[in-house]
Amino acid sequence: MAYSELIKDFNRIRDYMRQFYVYGFKTRDEYDAKSARSYDNERRRIESWLDAYMSFRQEPSGRVSFISIDSTEVPANPLYNAFKAKSFTANDIVLNFCILDILQPGERMGVSEITETIDEEYMSFFENPKVLDEATVRNKLNEYVKLGILISEKEGRKLLYRRSEDSVDLEQWKEALSFFSEIDPVGVIGSFLLDKMREHPGYFSFKHHYILHALESDIICTLLDAITDDCMINDKIIPYQICLSTENGRGYLLGRDMEAGRFQMYRLDKLQTVKKGAFAPQKAEFTEAAKAFTRYLWNVARGPKIEHLEMTLHIEPWENHILQRLKREGKHGVIEQVGENRYRYSIDVCSAAEMRPWLRTFIGRIEELSCSNPEVTKVFYEDLDQLYEMYEERGGDGNAVS
Amino acid sequence: MLFHEIYGNYFNAVAQILGEAVRGELTEKKIYEIIDSKAFAESSLNIPQALNSGEWPLLEENLETPLLNEPQMPLTTLQKRWMKALLADPRIRLFDVPAEGLEEVEPLYRPGAIVYFDQYADGDPFEDEAYITNFRTALQALRENQKLQVDFTGGKGGNHNWQCTPLRMEYSLKDDKFRLIVCRGGEERVINVARINRCSLMEEKASRPQSIARPKRRVLLELRNERNALERAMLHFSHLEKETTKLACAEDANVDAAADRYRITLWYRSEDETELLIRVLSFGPMIKVLEPDSFIQLIRQRLALQKRIKRDGSS
Numbered sequence: 020m021a022y023s024e025l026i027k028d029f030n031r032i033r034d035y036m037r038q039f040y041v042y043g044f045k046t047r048d049e050y051d052a053k054s055a056r057s058y059d060n061e062r063r064r065i066e067s068w069l070d071a072y073m074s075f076r077q078e079p080s081g082r083v084s085f086i087s088i089d090s091t092e093v094p095a096n097p098l099y100n101a102f103k104a105k106s107f108t109a110n111d112i113v114l115n116f117c118i119l120d121i122l123q124p125g126e127r128m129g130v131s132e133i134t135e136t137i138d139e140e141y142m143s144f145f146e147n148p149k150v151l152d153e154a155t156v157r158n159k160l161n162e163y164v165k166l167g168i169l170i171s172e173k174e175g176r177k178l179l180y181r182r183s184e185d186s187v188d189l190e191q192w193k194e195a196l197s198f199f200s201e202i203d204p205v206g207v208i209g210s211f212l213l214d215k216m217r218e219h220p221g222y223f224s225f226k227h228h229y230i231l232h233a234l235e236s237d238i239i240c241t242l243l244d245a246i247t248d249d250c251m252i253n254d255k256i257i258p259y260q261i262c263l264s265t266e267n268g269r270g271y272l273l274g275r276d277m278e279a280g281r282f283q284m285y286r287l288d289k290l291q292t293v294k295k296g297a298f299a300p301q302k303a304e305f306t307e308a309a310k311a312f313t314r315y316l317w318n319v320a321r322g323p324k325i326e327h328l329e330m331t332l333h334i335e336p337w338e339n340h341i342l343q344r345l346k347r348e349g350k351h352g353v354i355e356q357v358g359e360n361r362y363r364y365s366i367d368v369c370s371a372a373e374m375r376p377w378l379r380t381f382i383g384r385i386e387e388l389s390c391s392n393p394e395v396t397k398v399f400y401e402d403l404d405q406l407y408e409m410y411e412e413r414g415g416d417g418n419a420v421s
Numbered sequence: 422m423l424f425h426e427i428y429g430n431y432f433n434a435v436a437q438i439l440g441e442a443v444r445g446e447l448t449e450k451k452i453y454e455i456i457d458s459k460a461f462a463e464s465s466l467n468i469p470q471a472l473n474s475g476e477w478p479l480l481e482e483n484l485e486t487p488l489l490n491e492p493q494m495p496l497t498t499l500q501k502r503w504m505k506a507l508l509a510d511p512r513i514r515l516f517d518v519p520a521e522g523l524e525e526v527e528p529l530y531r532p533g534a535i536v537y538f539d540q541y542a543d544g545d546p547f548e549d550e551a552y553i554t555n556f557r558t559a560l561q562a563l564r565e566n567q568k569l570q571v572d573f574t575g576g577k578g579g580n581h582n583w584q585c586t587p588l589r590m591e592y593s594l595k596d597d598k599f600r601l602i603v604c605r606g607g608e609e610r611v612i613n614v615a616r617i618n619r620c621s622l623m624e625e626k627a628s629r630p631q632s633i634a635r636p637k638r639r640v641l642l643e644l645r646n647e648r649n650a651l652e653r654a655m656l657h658f659s660h661l662e663k664e665t666t667k668l669a670c671a672e673d674a675n676v677d678a679a680a681d682r683y684r685i686t687l688w689y690r691s692e693d694e695t696e697l698l699i700r701v702l703s704f705g706p707m708i709k710v711l712e713p714d715s716f717i718q719l720i721r722q723r724l725a726l727q728k729r730i731k732r733d734g735s736s
Contacts, residue, residue, distance in 0.1 A: 102428065167498030220564065225592055266539050
């Protein structure tokens, strides 16, 4: 099949984009591609979509392609382009423009009339016109009804189609769309809306901006729809909540596995396909249990029991920003002053081990650390010893870790 | 649901081309300009060919079209549902958007369906009237290219009154805060929107500098891929400009698993150095800073302090 920069299926390209963007050190031979040509085609597509953001370097083992983006410098998420590359047939594009041109506001027509009009007033324009039969036109009309672009109405025994009403003033939404298209988990929809406009506000920028979630937009969109409508997904999971990290961009679904009879966090990047299923009448009876499941989470990990952790920090009077950090980052933990310049932070969590990266950010002021799970403090102090060793300066210039 | 050709760049580019044709203003040059701005790098090889060859019978050789009206597509239900969901977001009040046209649809999601489990707890007061007024004034200044007079309380409590040129409105999802980036005295300065007491538009138009140099610093890290550190670090730092090379791989039978190592170069802004320092520290011994010396010294200082605190505490 000839190469095209458009794609029919999103799953295969999603993985390549993730690899190019997140990792970016693999050579052509290291991809698990079915064939070298498959890799070449996917790389070429991504290059075409992300033109300015693809980089290359030559290594002894081969050429490495990677996507490198400082996300504070891009006003719009370039990864959304992948969702704007869906392939289509010639009939799709011709019917799109002809149908919408015929069904101007106020017009209502049946499928036969629309088919005739296309044939007589549009295709007759061309030397080699396209022959579009009524069944093809009907399929497209019904597809557009499902998308909400058209409305079908019965008049007697005849089904008439008209354009749906659209009184949204997009111009007044322009700034909101520019903002939410970047920060909302399904902001790609906002990006589609912005594409309808000639000019976009270019004065928003975004810090700590994890743009990779864009690649899961379709998954998240289906999940949100299923959550709103209280429906199952994939025939066995009741979805409750999308849980996202602002510190690494990773996302999870909190769902109840009805076969296993328990709640679980599903990584969004591991969900290949999500299918909205039937209404789940049992959802309401587990709502409180869903809240209970997340009550003592630090991030997303569950342990066998609730663990208690205490950390005492040395904070000088002029270091109010450290206290502020504890308050804003410490979640449901409690802070109390326990002496001169000494503050104790204590918390009950499902998995204190999950807190270790955050605890390490206070290195330099930790006076005491204790946990009901001794493994947590053991690993913490072993890691600390390794750090001392790693940065130990031999020869001594006065800055050694001693 | 959202992976559909009607949202695609090809449809958007062709819509604009046909719009120009309906107005009788289409030229060959314009076709390529539109494709260049609306579609992908290789689209200029495909779209003109499909239109010219009659594969997509929508445009004649003389650049006329049978379409009678400029193409316009009503919003899809999905687009409306998403916009309706935004109406329940406290930040939407900053933008004063009309709700008209969305009455008939259900929101795509409701408050509570999405949670950011590690977002900081001291986000901006998006529903505070004074905050909204200041935000909108700053946004108006950006939109209309006006200078601003800003009275604000600095991070250390002092009061400031600046006349400045607004450059950007920056938002951090992690902090849940807006910061107004302004130009003052030829330098970029940051004002937290929540710290603005009052701001007003000045009559003077802003002469926005073409660009203000924002040099980046570079740090070279070595990562030991244990406890899934590679994936965690790659995601954690993915929003920065970065380059990664593999030093040795455990899949190689001759190499011990402990030697699965990677070099990561990150580029960051000087004002973010302390934040980057603690983020590197959060990886513990999985990441070692190799360069520059100044960054290594910052790590050593923290470790030395920690050693001293522990020693003093146990003595």
